[in-house]
Amino acid sequence: ETAIERDVVVVGAGPAGLMAARALVAAGRTVAVLEARDRVGGRTWSQTVEGAFLELGGQWISPDQTELLALVDELGLGTYQRYREGESVYLAPDGARHTYTGSMFPAGESTIAEMERLVGILDGLVEQIGVAQPWAHPLARELDTISFSSWLRQQSSDEAACDNIGIFVAGGMLTKPAHAFSALQAVLMAASAGSFSNLVDEDFILDRRVVGGMQSVSEAMAAELGEDVVFLNTPVRTIRWAGEGQTYAEHVPGTPVTVWSDRLTVVARDVVVAVPPNLYSRISFEPPLPRLQHQMHQHQSLGLVIKVHAVYETPFWRAEGLSGTGFGAHELCQEVYDNTNHEDPRGTLVGFVSDEKADAVFALPAEERRRLILESLARYLGEEALAPVVYYESDFGSEEWTRGAYAASYDLGGLHRYGAHQATPVGPIRWACSDLAAEGYQHVDGALRQGRAAADGILRAGS
Numbered sequence: 001e002t003a004i005e006r007d008v009v010v011v012g013a014g015p016a017g018l019m020a021a022r023a024l025v026a027a028g029r030t031v032a033v034l035e036a037r038d039r040v041g042g043r044t045w046s047q048t049v050e051g052a053f054l055e056l057g058g059q060w061i062s063p064d065q066t067e068l069l070a071l072v073d074e075l076g077l078g079t080y081q082r083y084r085e086g087e088s089v090y091l092a093p094d095g096a097r098h099t100y101t102g103s104m105f106p107a108g109e110s111t112i113a114e115m116e117r118l119v120g121i122l123d124g125l126v127e128q129i130g131v132a133q134p135w136a137h138p139l140a141r142e143l144d145t146i147s148f149s150s151w152l153r154q155q156s157s158d159e160a161a162c163d164n165i166g167i168f169v170a171g172g173m174l175t176k177p178a179h180a181f182s183a184l185q186a187v188l189m190a191a192s193a194g195s196f197s198n199l200v201d202e203d204f205i206l207d208r209r210v211v212g213g214m215q216s217v218s219e220a221m222a223a224e225l226g227e228d229v230v231f232l233n234t235p236v237r238t239i240r241w242a243g244e245g246q247t248y249a250e251h252v253p254g255t256p257v258t259v260w261s262d263r264l265t266v267v268a269r270d271v272v273v274a275v276p277p278n279l280y281s282r283i284s285f286e287p288p289l290p291r292l293q294h295q296m297h298q299h300q301s302l303g304l305v306i307k308v309h310a311v312y313e314t315p316f317w318r319a320e321g322l323s324g325t326g327f328g329a330h331e332l333c334q335e336v337y338d339n340t341n342h343e344d345p346r347g348t349l350v351g352f353v354s355d356e357k358a359d360a361v362f363a364l365p366a367e368e369r370r371r372l373i374l375e376s377l378a379r380y381l382g383e384e385a386l387a388p389v390v391y392y393e394s395d396f397g398s399e400e401w402t403r404g405a406y407a408a409s410y411d412l413g414g415l416h417r418y419g420a421h422q423a424t425p426v427g428p429i430r431w432a433c434s435d436l437a438a439e440g441y442q443h444v445d446g447a448l449r450q451g452r453a454a455a456d457g458i459l460r461a462g463s
C-alpha cells in the first residue's frame with residue numbers, strides 16, 4: 001500500500017468531485033480524487049450495449065443549467081436538441097389514448113383547469129420560498145410536515161389533476177411515491193429548475209444532450225486532471241480527521257487528515273466527500289461525525305427508477321407524426337421520450353418505471369418484466385414498439401456505489417429540520433453532490449455547482 005500527500009483529497013469522481021478537483025488544481029492546489037468504481041462519471045454513464053450507444057444515467061440539460069453548459073463549452077464538447085416534432089401521447093386514467101401538442105395534457109376541461117390552477121399555486125410558492133434556503137421560510141414547517149400527495153388533495157378534489165401534477169415530481173423527479181416526501185421538498189425540486197412551470201415543460205427540462213454522451217464531461221475533466229490526480233478502483237474506507245483518540249469537539253484546526261482506501265493512503269489538509277448522502281455511512285469517520293450529521297444522514301435516501309432503453313431500426317413513430325413523448329400517470333412507464341442519438345439512423349425510445357411500479361416489475365423474471373414494459377411503450381406508440389433490436393434496463397439500484405436513482409431527498413419533515421446543516425463542513429470535511437444542490441438539485445448541473453462551492457470554501461478558508 002502506498003501513501004501520498006496532497007493539499008486536498010476528493011472522495012468520488014462523479015461530476016461534483018471532478019469539478020471540485022478541477023477548481024482546486026486551477027488555483028494551484030495539489031489534489032487526489034479517489035474513485036471506487038473502475039470509471040469516472042458516477043451516475044452519468046454512456047455505454048455501447050449490443051452495438052447501441054446508450055445513456056445509462058444522467059443525460060439531459062435544461063437552458064438554466066448554465067454551470068454545465070459553460071463547462072461543456074469549455075471542454076470543447078457539443079450539444080444537440082432532443083427530437084420534439086409532432087404530437088405527444090397522453091394515456092388517460094381510463095386507458096384512452098389521446099394525442100396532443102403543447103405542454104398541457106388533453107385531460108377533461110375541468111381537470112385541465114385544475115392542473116393549471118395547481119401549477120399556478122406551486123409557481124407562487126416557488127417564487128415566495130426560493131431555492132437557496134427553503135428551510136428558512138416561515139411556511140417551511142407547515143409544508144414540510146404534509147406529504148405532497150395529501151397537500152395536492154387539500155388544494156383540489158380533482159383526483160386526475162392531483163395525479164398528473166403529482167407525477168411530475170414523484171415518478172418524474174424524486175422517483176418516490178408522492179406520499180413519501182413533503183410539499184416543501186416538491187417546492188425545492190421545482191425551485192431548482194426556476195419554477196414549477198419549467199419543471200412540467202419537457203421541452204425546457206429535457207432540452208439538450210451532449211454529443212458523445214454526458215459521461216464524456218466527466219471523462220474530459222478526468223483526462224485534464226491526469227493519472228496523478230484521479231485514481232480508479234480506490235474505494236475510500238476510513239477518514240481520520242482528528243488526532244488519534246480525539247473526539248470531534250477536541251479537533252484542532254489544521255490537523256492533517258488521513259484517508260485510507262483499498263489501494264492508497266492519502267494525507268491532506270482538506271477532504272471533499274463527493275458521494276451521495278446515502279453512502280456517507282459506508283465510510284468510517286474517526287472520530288465519528290457529530291450527532292447532528294449521524295441523524296441527518298439517516299433521513300436522506302435515494303429514489304428508485306428503471307430507465308428503459310429500446311432501440312429500433314428506425315424511429316418509426318416519427319413517420320406517424322408522433323414526437324415519441326408520452327405521459328400516463330397510471331401507466332407502467334409513466335413517461336416515454338424519443339432518445340435517438342445525434343446523427344443515428346436508428347431510433348431509440350427511453351421510458352421510465354418509477355418507485356412502487358419498479359418494485360413490482362423487479363419482483364418478476366426479466367423476460368416478463370421486459371414484456372410488460374414493452375407493452376406499455378406500445379400503448380403509447382403502437383405495436384412496433386414491441387420488437388426492439390436492442391433492449392436494456394438501467395438499474396442503479398443494484399449498483400453498490402449508488403444504490404438508487406436519480407438522487408437523494410429527505411423523508412417527511414427532514415428538509416426543514418436538517419436542510420440548514422446539510423452543507424456545513426465538519427472540521428476539514430466538506431460535502432458536495434447534486435443531492436445537496438439548490439439550482440440544479442438532483443442534476444449534473446447541481447453537482448458541478450456543489451463541487452465548485454466546496455473548492456471555493458477551501459480556497460476562501462486559505463488552506
Ligand code: FAD
Nearest residue numbers: 012014015016036042043058059060236433434443444447
Ligand atoms: P455521483 O455521480 O453519484 O458520483 C459519486 C461518485 O462517488 C461515484 O462515481 C461513486 O462511484 C463514487 N463513490 C461512492 N462512494 C465512494 C467511496 N466510498 N470511495 C470512493 N468513491 C466513492 N441528471 C441530469 O442532469 N439530467 C438527467 O437527464 C439525469 N438523468 C438521470 C438518470 C439516471 C438513471 C440517473 C441515475 C441519474 C440521472 N441524473 C440526471 C442525475 C445525475 O446523474 C446526478 O445528479 C449526478 O451524476 C450526481 O453527481 P455527483 O458527483 O453528485 O454524484
